[in-house]
Amino acid sequence: ENLKPGTTSWASACxxxxxALxxxxxxxxxYSKPSREFLEEILSSLREVFHLPAEVKAKNVHPKLGHGYMGKIPGFxxxxxxEYATNKEECQKFTNLMWPEGNDSFCYGLEKYYESNAESTIYLLKLLKYGRSRGETNVGFKAHMDKTFLTLLYQNHVRGLEIKTKDGQWIPYQPSSPASFAVIAGDVCMAWSNDRIKSSYHRVIVTGNEDRYALGLxxxxxxxxxxxxxxxxxEHPLKYRPFEHEGLLDFYQASNDPNKRDRNIVKAYCGVN
Structure with a gap:
């Protein structure tokens, strides 16, 4: 359905x-706009890039934690x-880095996927692979809260994402459609909403033999x-001082707390005492 701001359907959806948040x-x-063939093309591109040699993927470097290549580390x-993936030039730079001889289909897929988001605040695309190594019983991503405003996830058919509810239960996410996208509230959304919306505590556990591929915005x-x-x-006094997102990320990266992934880091950074 085409939702237009100001209409009854728009207000109801909001x-x-x-x-839900x-x-x-x-x-x-x-999101039914992308064709099934295009979504399959996206997943095929994910598999293609992760099958590149390790020394090629290692060229994807960035000073910010998690913004460049991360190899096979237990728990991740x-x-x-x-970065700035809504910019076509940045997509082309990444493609040229991974395939110096060129890969038009990969770059075209990214550009086409982001065309409708060119003016959005999304700027980091993460390509993720969860693959089991010999001797591992399961793989995944440790429970954590994102340092984003919102996170959007698209995955292949291999499930594994789990969300922790208010009463402490872990609920597995089961996409209702091949065109389903999960939307997760992050720490900055929590601060912006004055704790009306909590940051989602979530994890990924993959127990099967198939690799799990995901795309995160x-x-x-x-x-x-x-x-x-x-x-x-x-009833809801101010809980957070004004802050900048970049400053929060720097604060998180500089922290030596081994449990910082489980802490309310935004409260530590700009919470009102």
């Missing part, structure tokens, strides 16, 4: 999203990053982030 810090979107997926906000006045009242 209310459903708000309720407040209750679960998570919701699913079924293998990952590649494309991570949103980061520019400028000063402040809680809207309408979200602050006597």
């Amino acid at each position: 209310n459903e999203i708000r309720e 407040e209750e679960y810090s998570f919701f699913e979107v079924v 997926p293998e990952g590649l990053g494309i 991570f949103t980061f906000l520019r400028g000063v982030i402040e809680t809207p006045q309408e979200l602050v009242d006597d």
